[in-house]
Amino acid sequence: MWGIKDILLQLLFALSPFVIYNIHYRKLEINYSKRFILITCSFCLLVSMSFPSSTQEGFIFDSRYVIMFFGILFGGISTGLILLGEFIIYRLYIGGAATFDALIIQAFTFPLSILLCSLYHKIRNGHIITFVAGIGFSLIPFIELYINHPDYIIANLSFNILVIPVQNCLGIWLLVTLFNKSVQDKEFYLKHIQNEKVEAINQVAASLAHEVRNPLTTVLGFLKLIRSNSFNKEKTERFIDISIEEIHRTEQILSDYLSISKPLECIQQKIDLVSQLRTVVEVMTPYAIMNNVTLETESLASPILIFGNPSELKQLLVNFIKNAIEACMNVPCARVGISFRIHLQRVQLVIEDNGIGMDQEQLSRLGSIYYSTKSTGTGLGLTYSYQAIRSMNGTVSVQSEPRSGTSFTISLPLA
Numbered sequence: 358m359w360g361i362k363d364i365l366l367q368l369l370f371a372l373s374p375f376v377i378y379n380i381h382y383r384k385l386e387i388n389y390s391k392r393f394i395l396i397t398c399s400f401c402l403l404v405s406m407s408f409p410s411s412t413q414e415g416f417i418f419d420s421r422y423v424i425m426f427f428g429i430l431f432g433g434i435s436t437g438l439i440l441l442g443e444f445i446i447y448r449l450y451i452g453g454a455a456t457f458d459a460l461i462i463q464a465f466t467f468p469l470s471i472l473l474c475s476l477y478h479k480i481r482n483g484h485i486i487t488f489v490a491g492i493g494f495s496l497i498p499f500i501e502l503y504i505n506h507p508d509y510i511i512a513n514l515s516f517n518i519l520v521i522p523v524q525n526c527l528g529i530w531l532l533v534t535l536f537n538k539s540v541q542d543k544e545f546y547l548k549h550i551q552n553e554k555v556e557a558i559n560q561v562a563a564s565l566a567h568e569v570r571n572p573l574t575t576v577l578g579f580l581k582l583i584r585s586n587s588f589n590k591e592k593t594e595r596f597i598d599i600s601i602e603e604i605h606r607t608e609q610i611l612s613d614y615l616s617i618s619k620p621l622e623c624i625q626q627k628i629d630l631v632s633q634l635r636t637v638v639e640v641m642t643p644y645a646i647m648n649n650v651t652l653e654t655e656s657l658a659s660p661i662l663i664f665g666n667p668s669e670l671k672q673l674l675v676n677f678i679k680n681a682i683e684a685c686m687n688v689p690c691a692r693v694g695i696s697f698r699i700h701l702q703r704v705q706l707v708i709e710d711n712g713i714g715m716d717q718e719q720l721s722r723l724g725s726i727y728y729s730t731k732s733t734g735t736g737l738g739l740t741y742s743y744q745a746i747r748s749m750n751g752t753v754s755v756q757s758e759p760r761s762g763t764s765f766t767i768s769l770p771l772a
């Protein structure tokens with residue numbers, strides 16, 4: 358039983374780079390560095406050599422080969438050389454009858470580690486390499502000690518034939534496999550974050566292009582009319598005035614979008630929903646007028662404070678209001694209404710329209726990425742908005758009836 362206890366203790370030491378990695382990098386948006394590997398491996402080597410498996414007659418067995426192999430594999434040869442230096446100094450300091458043997462063994466195991474690590478990166482089945490490493494790191498000390506101290510080997514045969522190989526094979530296999538798995542998960546997570554950022558930028562760019570295209574088309578039409586010279590001076594001046602107005606509007610749209618789509622920072626602050634909504638309604642009013650839609654907002658004097666990111670909040674309000682306007686732009690007496698309700702420490706913002714509405718199938722697909730029923734739609738507005746609302750601990754519910762209208766209720770906790 359002493360063997361199992363020793364193996365478990367040495368495995369615990371050997372697995373500490375994996376454990377420390379998972380604790381240290383859990384919330385960081387970066388992956389491991391060579392410096393991290395060097396620091397954790399140096400620490401593990403010291404601990405493992407300080408509390409070895411067996412110290413009979415100066416013969417010390419620990420997880421040194423496991424840790425050095427791992428250090429070279431993930432930290433490179435430079436990390437391996439520093440660990441080798443640390444090992445030699447500490448082993449000389451500990452001393453004992455087998456000090457010289459330990460150094461001779463390292464002269465063989467260290468180059469073997471470098472060779473196996475370079476093979477590990479080249480071949481597909483890494484498990485074979487970890488197994489070969491475990492056996493190699495047990496066989497080399499066995500042969501060396503058998504040549505120089507046969508009495509010791511014969512007296513501790515089961516320890517050298519069973520405990521050491523199991524400890525080395527299991528240690529290397531577990532550490533390398535578990536660490537690799539964590540690193541891959543982290544890479545996947547980092548890629549996912551990157552994609553989300555790109556998506557948010559795409560969404561803003563796509564809706565911006567959509568907004569700017571309308572005034573540009575108007576100006577282009579008027580310029581063509583002016584060049585045809587078939588209108589009197591008064592009419593031509595009117596065309597120029599409208600064109601100038603449209604260009605101003607484009608400028609306004611661009612600056613509003615710039616303020617809305619400032620880089621998404623991870624800031625959560627107290628914001629007044631009423632004043633943010635007022636700004637967004639001002640931005641969206643020309644769009645509503647152009648589409649013959651009446652935009653009505655409940656006027657509130659007192660602020661409603663919530664926690665969130667102001668630019669994300671503005672962006673999501675734009676998305677909902679724009680959708681509502683687009684839903685009713687072809688119906689008679691088109692109207693979009695925005696109202697508030699305070700209920701159980703939450704504010705409920707209701708955005709309703711009397712537009713085309715949605716059937717059950719459309720409702721079930723709402724918020725899915727790229728889902729759009731519009732010829733110029735991106736299908737990203739609601740995906741982004743739902744995500745932003747979730748990040749503010751909010752919820753969205755929707756009621757809709759085909760041909761009679763839709764009502765979105767956004768519920769957010771009060772600050």
Ligand code: ADP
Nearest residue numbers: 680681684729730731734735736737738739763
């Ligand atoms: P996009 O506006 O680019 O199409 P969104 O994600 O903003 O993308 O909306 C996705 C789809 O949800 C729209 O294409 C539309 O079919 C539907 N939708 C969203 N809001 C409304 C609404 N108020 N009334 C009717 N349909 C809506």
Ligand code: MG
Nearest residue numbers: 676680738739
């Ligand atoms: Mg939209």
